[in-house]
């Protein structure tokens with residue numbers, strides 16, 4: 001067995017990384033970050049590190065007071081939302097580490113994944129833990145509930161399945177099993193990239209806007225500020241999925257793999273959006289009132305975002321006639337004077353600087369709508 005999987009972590013071949021593919025190349029050895037290759041990936045990593053922040057940058061004492069003064073329905077809404085975000089970030093971090101890093105054979109992309117995974121786990125998940133620990137609730141009970149709450153678990157099911165499939169394909173490749181098929185592997189990676197794209201830019205959306213609505217109503221301000229930071233990170237993660245999908249499609253064999261999973265990918269977005277609708281009904285089942293949002297508004301917001309996101313990766317949207325029912329969300333997509341503002345000053349539209357110029361025209365148009373909320 002050992003002989004079979006030698007070289008997975010450190011391949012002794014003298015590899016020329018300037019000619020290696022992003023995924024499934026010869027292997028990995030030295031982190032060749034000295035090489036000036038994959039410039040747009042390097043830039044994106046630098047930008048993401050420039051936005052670096054930590055869970056402990058915020059204190060939640062005032063939020064704890066706000067929480068105490070809220071009625072039970074609002075408390076439930078706040079907690080349901082936070083629980084879902086916790087689950088999603090747990091999946092996101094692990095996906096980067098266990099689905100994509102093991103098959104990434106470009107050092108610059110590997111470096112991106114490490115910072116991406118770090119943010120999901122050590123900053124975003126850590127932030128949710130800090131918030132819940134600061135509230136006058138039993139934090140353990142809150143976190144325990146995530147794993148027994150079907151509303152939360154079922155919402156990410158379709159996405160997780162795609163990631164698990166790629167983990168299996170990665171293992172087959174590593175163990176050189178007889179039934180391993182390179183094209184099937186590429187198809188699976190294509191689906192996992194779509195799944196990551198949906199996770200970063202569709203699934204998080206209704207939760208984020210709910211967190212911001214609390215802040216718009218003058219309560220849970222620090223949580224709103226922290227979630228804004230998280231959203232800015234997620235926009236960068238979303239941008240990288242778009243870059244990778246469009247970039248891989250320029251290679252004929254990858255293009256064929258993406259084409260072969262086109263319908264399955266569309267189904268994935270559809271399932272994700274339907275799960276979002278169900279989730280929204282669950283969020284508002286108690287007829288909770290929070291000015292600025294409600295079940296219908298959130299569903300329109302989901303459609304609006306999904307159209308932009310699907311267009312950006314060359315998928316035909318499920319709904320064409322959409323509008324942004326929460327145009328006030330604009331200020332949460334731009335860095336501002338919250339906390340560590342200095343290093344973000346030049347990054348108001350920082351996503352624009354991160355996108356590979358080879359991205360198709362539809363992406364530029366959809367991105368501009370995504371950022372301006374129009």
Ligand SMILES: [Fe+2]
Nearest residue numbers: 089092120124
């Ligand atoms: Fe995250």
Ligand SMILES: [Fe+2]
Nearest residue numbers: 092200234237
């Ligand atoms: Fe993310």
